[in-house]
Amino acid sequence: MNKYRMCIIPPYPLENVQLLKDRVIFPYACFCLFGTSLQIVTQSTGDYPYLSYLDGADLISLPQQGSHMENAIRYLSEHKEEIDLLFLFGARGEYIDLALTYKSLRPDGIIYLKLDTNIDWANALPLYHKPFADFLQSCDIISCETRRLQSFLYKKWRRPVEYIPNGVYYPLYPEAAGVRFEDKENIILTVGRIGTFQKNSLLLLYAFALTFVELKEPWELVMVGSVTPEFQADYDDFCKRFPLLAPHIHLPGNITDKKVLYQYYKRAKIFALSSRAEGGSPNVFSEAAIFGCTVVTTEVDAAPDMTDNGRVGRISVGTEDFDAFAKELTALCQNPVYLAHNFEAMRTYIKEFFDYERLADRLRILVDLQMQKRRPS
Amino acid sequence: MKINVTDARIALEEGEEIFPLLEKPKLPDYSNVTARPHFSYYYTKEETVWERLCFCMEKLPALCPDDPYLGCYALMFSQLYPLLLSTNQAKNIIAYGPPTDCGAYRAFQDFMTFLQEGSSLTALAQSPFSFTALTKNFCHALLYRLDTCPAPAAVCDAVERVKTGGLILLYTVHNTLPAELGFLSEKAKKNCFGSCTVYTLIMDESLFAFALANSSEAFILSRAEELERRTNDLQGLIQAILSDAALSEDTYFVTTLILQQTEEILLSIYDYLENAALPILTNALKEAVLNYFVGIRSHFDLTTYRERLVQSSKHFFSSMEEEFL
Incomplete structure (x- = not known):
């Protein structure tokens, strides 16, 4: 088994919360599986208490003078021998010089680029700009987060792009192990920045109203996350117009304590995602899925992946159709047998195809093959 | 670089350097079998082939302002000249590389139509796909700008379209052919002036076999x-x-x-x-x-x-x- 010295260089300085997000967690899962070292190279933006979750990783603080990327290139030049596998995050122009420098100093080294993008963004990338095209060319392995995007990129880039979704690093979720369907309640949960254009929260609010009147049993809608003033006004207006529904809709605000948040996932039977767009499958989806919530989602890029093409969840056509979303929501709420069965099906699906440790193992084989190609036969 | 046109001669000039392109024959040229006399008329007074050639050559710089390929166009014109005059059949030429509205094409087409109505220069789009839509062995000449698509397969696709005895003109301002096309450069006559180079080949069996194998x-x-x-x-x-x-x-x-x-x-x-x-x-x-x-x-x-x-x-x-x- 080959082991590699690994390095993450983000396109701009990392914040503490990002240590537990995809850009760091997936490389960390790789490090745990086939790394001898992991350097996280960044200009500091403050304290990094979450580093305590990443046992064995080194955070290298770049000097504050000069730009993050200039300092990163200097660091990479000075430590090239300590980096066999370089993790980059996002197809960003900021990486052009960095990738070029690394490849010129370590032609035997491997660059893995996790795209973190959606179709709109990928479509706007300047492929005609030679330095940018050269940067993409210099990446040995590129992965994207949704199958729909992968299909698009094959047509547009005409190069192999792997499908590696935003996944779950199970050691961060010990609470998910003991969850039981019997403990769940008639709760529809959503988590995100409530009221932003992207999250399209009004769709969920009104779809819930349409659903509520169809149901024999009462259901609750819980919308967790910071709330925009515009949405707060809409919500207040909604409550005045529909006073009977008001007690069944809850806005608990932003929850920073993960243990409290996980309690909501544990209690909810359904997780609703009403977004207009997402850059891959959102982290909240993975979290909901490991707690056995059945997902109903608008037609974002990752919808077929999140629901295994509708097998373990429901996809509402488009992103603006209140009736369609309500119809899917109603069908789920009225089908307790499916929800109970899907509790296990969803958890199994997410474990089999979104577990970062399994995905890292897949990447490891691809990295080994790249290494083999470089060796004289 | 400029094109110097006189009644007796057409030449490319740059500084002190001169590259003679064509000379007006002193005696009637019996290789001209088009409907129009080469340089003198019996019975009527109309524009002769030589006069029209001079007119078209003179127009070239204005039609291709600031075009680094001007020298290539003039060199190719001189190479095409004997072919266009050789029979009174309508000629079929394909051209690949510059945009389809290239000024040089207008000058070539003007001259070709003057000699023989129905002669045609087809300017192909800048895609190697252009050739796959065309029949093999069908055209009298090919003008191919190597700098647009030097891929050997594309060059060979184009070469395959030329009929036996037809003219293949490959041109560049970079003075080199891709290594994979070494066979072509060995067989070609090379004309250079300034940064412009034109490789001239006559289609034969060996060329066709090479093109077929590398298409x-x-x-x-x-x-x-x-x-x-x-x-x-x-x-x-x-x-x-x-x-x-x-x-x-x-x-x-x-x-x-x-x-x-x-x-x-x-x-x-x-x-x-x-x-x-x-x-x-x-x-x-x-x-x-x-x-x-x-x-x-x-x-x-x-x-x-x-x-x-x-x-x-x-x-x-x-x-x-x-x-x-």
Whole structure:
């Protein structure tokens, strides 16, 4: 088994919360599986208490003078021998010089680029700009987060792009192990920045109203996350117009304590995602899925992946159709047998195809093959 | 660089350097078998071939302002001149490289129509695909700008379109031919002036054989053969994987490697695929093999991974069969 010295260089300085997000967690899962070292190279933006979750990783603080990327290139030049596998995050122009420098100093080294993008963004990338095209060319392995995007990129880039979704690093979720369907309640949960254009929260609010009147049993809608003033006004207006529904809709605000948040996932039977767009499958989806919530989602890029093409969840056509979303929501709420069965099906699906440790193992084989190609036969 | 046109001679000039392109013959030129006299009329007074040539050559710089290929156009005009005058058949010329509204083309077409109505210069779009739509061995001359697409397969695709005895003019401002086209440069007559170079070839059997062997059609056929070989190998490997026999890790590595190669070959002929989803189907099979391998290595439940492997391999093999067999 080959082991590699690994390095993450983000396109701009990392914040503490990002240590537990995809850009760091997936490389960390790789490090745990086939790394001898992991350097996280960044200009500091403050304290990094979450580093305590990443046992064995080194955070290298770049000097504050000069730009993050200039300092990163200097660091990479000075430590090239300590980096066999370089993790980059996002197809960003900021990486052009960095990738070029690394490849010129370590032609035997491997660059893995996790795209973190959606179709709109990928479509706007300047492929005609030679330095940018050269940067993409210099990446040995590129992965994207949704199958729909992968299909698009094959047509547009005409190069192999792997499908590696935003996944779950199970050691961060010990609470998910003991969850039981019997403990769940008639709760529809959503988590995100409530009221932003992207999250399209009004769709969920009104779809819930349409659903509520169809149901024999009462259901609750819980919308967790910071709330925009515009949405707060809409919500207040909604409550005045529909006073009977008001007690069944809850806005608990932003929850920073993960243990409290996980309690909501544990209690909810359904997780609703009403977004207009997402850059891959959102982290909240993975979290909901490991707690056995059945997902109903608008037609974002990752919808077929999140629901295994509708097998373990429901996809509402488009992103603006209140009736369609309500119809899917109603069908789920009225089908307790499916929800109970899907509790296990969803958890199994997410474990089999979104577990970062399994995905890292897949990447490891691809990295080994790249290494083999470089060796004289 | 300028084109100096006098009643007796046409030449390219740059500083002190002069490159004579054409001289007006002193005696009647009986190689001119077009309807129009070369430089004098009996009975009527109309524009002669030489006068029209001078007019078109003089127009070239104005039609191609600041064009670094001006010298190439003038050199090619002088090479085309004897061909255009050689018979009174309508001539069919194809031109590839510059934009289709290139001014030089207008000058060429003007002169060709003057000599023989129905003669045509077809300016092709800047895509190597332009040639695959044309019949082989059908045109009298080819003007090919190497700097637009130096890919040997594209050059050979273009060369194949020229009929035996026809003229092939390859031009560049970089003074070199791609190494793979060495055979052509050995056979070609090379004219250089300033930064402009024109390689002139007459189509014959050996040239046609070379073009045929190096054309995109030959490339696709050889790729298709490689794909067939790999597909057969993959069939055996996937069968072995699904047979539940104890296999070494190398089997999975080799399978993945062959799938990667298949994916790359398919992408290299992407423009010609009937089913453009083939590369991604290959990737899906690779992913299924890797998931299955990870499952075996870590002793996971293989039921779903196996189902997906069966599913994606069926899809892959049937699609490959439909495309290539």
